[in-house]
Amino acid sequence: MRRGHLLAFLVLAVALLLVTLYARSAGERERLLAEASFVSDAEQLADTIRQRLLQYELSLRGGVALHSAAADTPTRRQWRGYVDGLDLGRQLPGLQGIGYVAYLDPAGLVRLQMQRRDAGDGLFMLEPRGVRERYGAIVYYEPEDAASPTVIGYDQYSDPVRRTAMDAARDSGDVHLTAPLTLRRGDAGVLMFAPVYRTARQPVSQAARQQLLEGWVHAPLRTEGFLGASGIRVDSGLALRIVDITDGGEQAVLASSRFDSERQGASVHSVIQTLYGRTWRYDFQSTSALASPGINELRITLGVGIAASLLLFAVVMTLAHTQSRAETLAARLSDSYRRSEQRFRNAMHYSAIGMVLLDRNGAIVESNPAMADIAGLSQTALSGTLFEGYFVEPAASPGATGTLPAVADVVQRSDRCLRRQDGDVREVHLASTLLPGDTLSDVVRLVQVEDVTERVRAEAEVRALNRTLESRVEKRTRELTRANHELESFAYIVSHDLRAPLRSIDGFSRILSERYHQTLDVQGQDYLARVRNAAARMDALIDALLKMSRISRGEFRRMPLDLSRMASEVIAELRQTDPARLVDVSIDPGLGAEGDAVLVRNLLENLLGNAWKFTAGTPEARIAFVREGDWFEVRDNGAGFDAEYAGKLFRPFQRLHREDEYTGHGVGLASVKRIVERHGGSIEAEGAPGRGATFRFTLAMPPAPRPAD
Known part of the structure; x- marks a missing residue:
């Protein structure tokens, strides 16, 4: 056992030494490869920027060709068509736009302003104003956006930086870039100018170029976001800075977000290019330590070597223990499988x-x-x-x-x-x-x-019973409809048959009173007056009975209702009929519900009319129409009623007060009950003699929430 331990330690030491030597030599090789890859990526990115600028140059050359091919200066529509055809947003995403700058003397500026005015384009304004020997005014700029009005009319020739590039392009006949500057829109960037001459062929001498120059086609390149907008991708491990070194100094053109000039230990590679009259230096910086893909493999190899050495030492010691655990686990799995199989058999058997x-x-x-x-x-x-x-x-x-x-x-x-x-x-x-x-x-x-045989049969029986029940309901509905029609006919027949004798009684009583007034004594005249009053009361009772019967038969039209407004109108009518009375009426605002407007108006007329009538003998009479929860309430402090007889209130022709005290037919509250029930609601009343009464009711739709005070 001791020899085995010594051998294991010896194998571990030798393995670690070999892994270390291999890692050092391979690491140096991978570092050199990483530096070469960094330089190659930098050179390739610099060439990509040059190619993108070449595409911008070709777009400007196309604008020059458009001017050379036209007999006169192209119209705005022609210029817009040319720029739209370039599809800047997709084909040249880094280009902000393309414009035409006219090279003018003072007389030429006046002619241009007159032409623009005659064409209906309005007054052509030059900025900055002032009299100068030569102008370089922007005449066209596409595509148009919110900032275009500030660009059109700007004298590019008035800016020394722009004029330097414009003169260089004029004298050489080639495209030229400006030094870094602030663009007209307020962004940092550079401008690219291509000269336009009056002849299709480019003049040879510099003097001829100056004489034949008509203007320039120019394009602004906004520094911020140039890389991303142009589709030039900077690798995540690479940062870029472009510096203009044309005049001996250093002017920053652009820098990627990860470039840090103060970063210590970072690898930097510079590339110098001369582009369109400017000399640019590209500074490439690695954002992390240079490493080739093989470094990770070396690290893995080192880790694997160390782990293999340690595992080799532990394998022998753990083999016996592993075998024992495997045998124990196999026994447990076999036992678990047998229990699972038994549970399944029991579920099958006893289900x-x-x-x-x-x-x-x-x-x-x-x-x-x-x-x-x-x-x-x-x-x-x-x-x-x-x-x-x-x-x-x-x-x-x-x-x-x-x-x-x-x-x-x-x-x-x-x-x-x-x-x-x-x-x-x-x-x-x-x-x-x-x-x-x-x-x-x-x-x-x-x-x-x-x-499911029994369940299916039960469902069939239920469906059969439902069909039978529907037939019975339909039959009872027809019988009820027929009974209602018969009752309606009976009501009209009774009213007609009762009114005929009543009219005879009233008519002959009136004739007796008029023709035999001198013959009849005072008592006889009183008897005749009582007969006529009774006939009139009987006629009013017939009208009230017919009115109550119509409540259940009329067409029902549901709509949103303003109960506060209805109650106010009813109280106003009551005040007009009895202007001498002083009654304190309180109506909650915003009370609303849904129902039939005619029926609900009848309901409020009866309840508020009763409150008005039964407070006639009460000093400081008060009536209130309020809401409590889902209930509407009509309260008064009038005569009230005995709660023992509250069940009679809603029956036709039931009175709790004498007729000589309070007039009425005894059908008003019965009508109220029918109206509430037809709306699917309920009504109840409470009161006490001499302490007023409260009638509360609901309609099918609950009232709207009470507004906050």
Whole structure:
């Protein structure tokens, strides 16, 4: 055992030494490769920027060609069509736009302003203003945006930085860049100018170029976001800074977000390029330590070597322990499998629902006692038979019974008719699912069979009873409708038959009073007056009875109602009929509900009219219409009533006060009850003699919430 330990330590030391030597030599090689890769990436990125600027130059050359091909200065529409055709947003995303700068003397500026005015483009304003020997005014700029009005008319020639590049482009006939400057829109950037001459062929001499120059096609390049907008991708491990060194100094053109001039130990590589009259220096900086992809492999190799050495030392010591644990685990798994198998067998055996296990051909491999009871056969007789053969009709979906494979973890359900061994047909509900396991297993599907015959029959009986009940309800509805029509006819007949004798009584009584006034004494005249009053009261009672009967028959129209406004109108009418009375009326604002406007107006007229009537003998009379929860309430401090007789209030012709005290027909509250019930609500009353009364009711729709005070 001791020798084994010494050998293990020796192997570990030798292995660590070899891994260290290999790591040092390979690390140096990978560092050199990483530096070469860094320089290559920098050179490639610099060339990519040059290629992008070359594409911008070609777009400006196209604008120059447009001017050379036209007999006169291109129109705004032609210029816009050319720029739209370039599709700057997709083809040249780093380019902010393309414009045309006219090279003008004072007389040429006046002609341009006159032409623009005659063309209907308005007054062409030059900025900055002032008289100068030469102008370089921006005439066209596309694409247009919110900042375009500040660009058109700007004299580029008035700025020394711009003029230097414009003169260089004029004298050389080539495209020139400006030094870094602030663009007209306020952003930092540079401008690119391409000269436009009056002739299609470029003049040879510098003097001829100055004489034949018409203007420049220019394009602004915004420094911020130039790399991302131009589609020039800077690698995550590489930072870039561009510096203009044309005049001997250093002017920053742009820098990527990760470039840090104060970073210590970072590798830096510079590339100098001369582009369109400017000399740019590209400073490339690594944002992290240089490393090639092989460094990670070396680290992994080193880690693996160390780990392998340690594992080799531990393997022998752990083999015996591992074998012991494997044997213990195998015993536990076998025991767990046996318990799981027993639970499944118990579930199959004692389940009240029939269960069958099917093979790939749909044959029954195993079944439970409940399935044997449903089929009327023994479990032994079921084994080996085709499950599909026990059904009356073929399956609508073959996969539902296992004859075809279906999607795993999906339960397929169906209702079918199963024929028992004794010929009885039973309604069963099937729930079939695939069983996960070995592809060579003889069991592939579990089907649960539930006998739902009694439930189906009960549902059929319920449906039959429902049809019978609907027929009875329809019959009773017809009988009720016929009874209502008969009652309506009876009411009109009674009112007509009763009114005829009443009119005779009233008419002959009036004739007696008028013709035999001198013959009849005072007592006779009083008798005749009582007869006429009784006839008039009987006629009013007939009208009230007919009015109450119409409440249940009229057309019902539900709509939103403003109960506060209705109550105010009813109180105003009561004050007009009895202007001498002083009653304190309080109505909550914002009371609303839904219902029939005519019926609800009748309801409020009866309740508020009763409150007005029964407070006639009360000093400091008060009436209130408020809401408490879902209830509307009409309160008064009038005569009130005995709570013992509250049940009579809503019956027709029931009175709790004498007629000589308070007038009325006794049908108002009965009408109120019918209106509330027709709206699906309820009504109740409470009161005490001499202490007022409160009537509360609800409608079908609950009232709106009470507004905060």
